[in-house]
Amino acid sequence: MKSSKFFPITLLIGLVIGIQILTQLTETTYYLTQLTMAAYYTLVVIGLSVLMGYAGQISIGHAGFFAIGGYLSAALTTHNLFGLQEHAVVKTLGQLGMLVSGQDLYGEQLLTVAPWPACLFAIVVAAVIALVLGVPVLKLKGHYLAMATLGFGIIVFRIGLATEFFGEADGISEVPAFTLLPAIAGFPALSVSGDFGNRAENYYIAWALLISGMVLLLNLIDSRTGRALRSIHGAEEAAEAIGINTARLKLAVFVLSAVFAAVAGVFLTHYNGGIGPSEASVMKSVRYVALVAVGGMANLWGVLIMGVTLTFLSLRGVFGTYDDAVFGTILILVMLFAPDGILSIRGKALLSRLKKNNA
Amino acid sequence: MLELQSVNKQFGGLRAVDDVNFSVQEGVIKAVIGPNGAGKTTLFNLIAGNLAPTTGKISFLGQEIQGKKPHQIACLGMSRTFQNIKLFHGMTALESVMVGRHIRSRAGFLAGMFHPPSSRKEERAIREKSFELLELLEIAEYADVEATSLAFGQQRAVEMARALATEPRLLLLDEPAAGLNIYETAEVARLISRIRDMGITVLLVEHDMSLVMDISDEIVVLSFGRKIAEGEPLAIQQNPEVIKIYLGEDEELAA
Numbered sequence: 327m328k329s330s331k332f333f334p335i336t337l338l339i340g341l342v343i344g345i346q347i348l349t350q351l352t353e354t355t356y357y358l359t360q361l362t363m364a365a366y367y368t369l370v371v372i373g374l375s376v377l378m379g380y381a382g383q384i385s386i387g388h389a390g391f392f393a394i395g396g397y398l399s400a401a402l403t404t405h406n407l408f409g410l411q412e413h414a415v416v417k418t419l420g421q422l423g424m425l426v427s428g429q430d431l432y433g434e435q436l437l438t439v440a441p442w443p444a445c446l447f448a449i450v451v452a453a454v455i456a457l458v459l460g461v462p463v464l465k466l467k468g469h470y471l472a473m474a475t476l477g478f479g480i481i482v483f484r485i486g487l488a489t490e491f492f493g494e495a496d497g498i499s500e501v502p503a504f505t506l507l508p509a510i511a512g513f514p515a516l517s518v519s520g521d522f523g524n525r526a527e528n529y530y531i532a533w534a535l536l537i538s539g540m541v542l543l544l545n546l547i548d549s550r551t552g553r554a555l556r557s558i559h560g561a562e563e564a565a566e567a568i569g570i571n572t573a574r575l576k577l578a579v580f581v582l583s584a585v586f587a588a589v590a591g592v593f594l595t596h597y598n599g600g601i602g603p604s605e606a607s608v609m610k611s612v613r614y615v616a617l618v619a620v621g622g623m624a625n626l627w628g629v630l631i632m633g634v635t636l637t638f639l640s641l642r643g644v645f646g647t648y649d650d651a652v653f654g655t656i657l658i659l660v661m662l663f664a665p666d667g668i669l670s671i672r673g674k675a676l677l678s679r680l681k682k683n684n685a
Numbered sequence: 686m687l688e689l690q691s692v693n694k695q696f697g698g699l700r701a702v703d704d705v706n707f708s709v710q711e712g713v714i715k716a717v718i719g720p721n722g723a724g725k726t727t728l729f730n731l732i733a734g735n736l737a738p739t740t741g742k743i744s745f746l747g748q749e750i751q752g753k754k755p756h757q758i759a760c761l762g763m764s765r766t767f768q769n770i771k772l773f774h775g776m777t778a779l780e781s782v783m784v785g786r787h788i789r790s791r792a793g794f795l796a797g798m799f800h801p802p803s804s805r806k807e808e809r810a811i812r813e814k815s816f817e818l819l820e821l822l823e824i825a826e827y828a829d830v831e832a833t834s835l836a837f838g839q840q841r842a843v844e845m846a847r848a849l850a851t852e853p854r855l856l857l858l859d860e861p862a863a864g865l866n867i868y869e870t871a872e873v874a875r876l877i878s879r880i881r882d883m884g885i886t887v888l889l890v891e892h893d894m895s896l897v898m899d900i901s902d903e904i905v906v907l908s909f910g911r912k913i914a915e916g917e918p919l920a921i922q923q924n925p926e927v928i929k930i931y932l933g934e935d936e937e938l939a940a
Binding site for chain 2: 542543545546549550551552553554556557559560561563564565566567568569570571572578582624
């Protein structure tokens with residue numbers, strides 16, 4: 327293994343730990359909340375970067391996959407099946423140990439799907455939808471693909487908004503904590519939740535997930551499959567001529583990026599304790615596209631850095647009520663002045679570009 | 686190994702390829718020539734699967750391949766280059782050739798993400814084999830240079846190395862000398878002969894007569910989509926029909 331490839335990963339891990347210690351020392355641990363959320367959102371963005379930057383297929387519908395993950399996991403872990411407990415399906419689920427019972431705030435009996443099966447179900451559904459959607463849609467190119475994926479995103483948004491099961495305009499709240507690992511052998515349980523006491527723990531869970539995702543994608547790009555992916559972007563006809571089944575490969579990446587989005591959706595929903603229709607909105611999808619573009623499209627590190635930074639600033643409320651407008655503007659400016667991403671800008675090159683544009 | 690039987694391709698009212706029959710024997714260099722617009726590139730696209738013939742049969746190694754997708758045909762052992770070079774952006778020369786090993790290697794998505802020892806071994810083999818091909822085409826010194834920034838002739842060589850990386854039985858070369866000067870053309874001619882000597886059958890479309898006459902074992906001449914002659918270079922050079930389409934008709938003779 328080339329050590330150079332993973333040196334930045336080591337650096338990043340150091341940075342993540344450093345920041346946590348720093349916030350502890352300066353008693354500014356509240357920053358960790360936004361850093362946790364930013365890590366989850368960036369997981370969507372790095373997945374999309376592989377689809378857009380490397381395979382060259384745009385999607386303006388990835389908030390849809392995020393929402394499918396988040397909504398399904400939220401709905402399954404909150405809907406009370408107590409009244410249905412005699413139903414055959416519910417019984418089977420119970421026998422398989424996939425249900426948890428409890429009591430709500432008012433002492434009422436609750437019977438819901440446990441987070442782990444809910445999470446897996448949500449991710450599988452997102453993957454299947456990506457597969458079914460991808461088969462026809464990925465035959466399209468450029469603007470047409472953009473329109474089709476945009477349409478998909480709008481459908482998911484409207485379904486969330488119109489379905490009682492998904493809480494309509496209110497979304498779903500009181501989503502329980504997601505216990506990843508139960509307490510064993512003296513170690514405390516590891517769970518995804520928004521409790522203040524779990525702040526540092528959740529910060530590490532989110533970043534561990536993001537960094538693992540990053541390592542997997544970096545590996546993928548630097549492999550036989552990754553080269554084939556990049557070849558599609560470069561010259562699809564030539565890729566076909568050397569035996570690469572471009573249609574299947576595009577579909578596979580589409581599903582992979584949808585799974586990344588859905589995983590992020592599930593985790594963030596349990597972390598926030600709820601999800602609302604805004605997570606599925608078109609502006610969210612546009613934001614993901616903007617972040618991929620700012621990061622430099624086919625540049626996973628650039629995308630990670632810009633994704634975390636801008637999402638963190640946005641979550642801190644730095645852009646105020648202009649939040650969406652800021653991301654729209656960023657997208658325009660990047661396309662005009664830095665099509666290879668912000669990190670590729672060098673002062674002189676930018677000046678000459680400006681001059682050329684004015685001339 | 687390759688056989689075309691009454692192959693037709695119509696674009697609207699235009700018969701771009703009109704009832705063409707010929708076959709390519711294993712181990713030869715065969716050239717398809719003809720004036721501009723004779724349907725040479727269309728014919729190539731039909732063979733490689735980029736287009737499907739309107740009617741007719743194309744068989745390769747005993748299998749009918751008309752209507753198959755290019756990647757399926759490539760897997761059967763046919764590879765091609767393009768008239769207007771199609772290289773992958775952002776890849777070095779070596780990486781470009783490594784992509785050509787795709788159908789000769791196996792690592793999938795999961796292996797790509799987790800890099801198990803088996804795929805690391807495969808990756809090393811891909812790299813070595815690709816480097817050998819660059820050496821064969823005498824461009825190994827540019828292995829780490831971005832392919833699209835190389836000189837034209839070198840880009841051609843990268844494209845050929847990429848096609849060879851698939852270990853084809855039949856190599857299709859679409860105007861391999863287009864845009865090259867006479868020295869580079871001679872160089873390409875030498876390379877093509879060497880490829881044939883490796884046991885790879887070559888079918889090429891070409892404009893440049895010197896190249897074709899020097900290296901081909903057999904030549905097919907197309908004009909307006911029809912085959913007007915087929916034979917050895919010497920016979921083709923003396924064929925009155927061929928002279929007519931290349932040099933124009935002598936008015937007295939025609940009269």
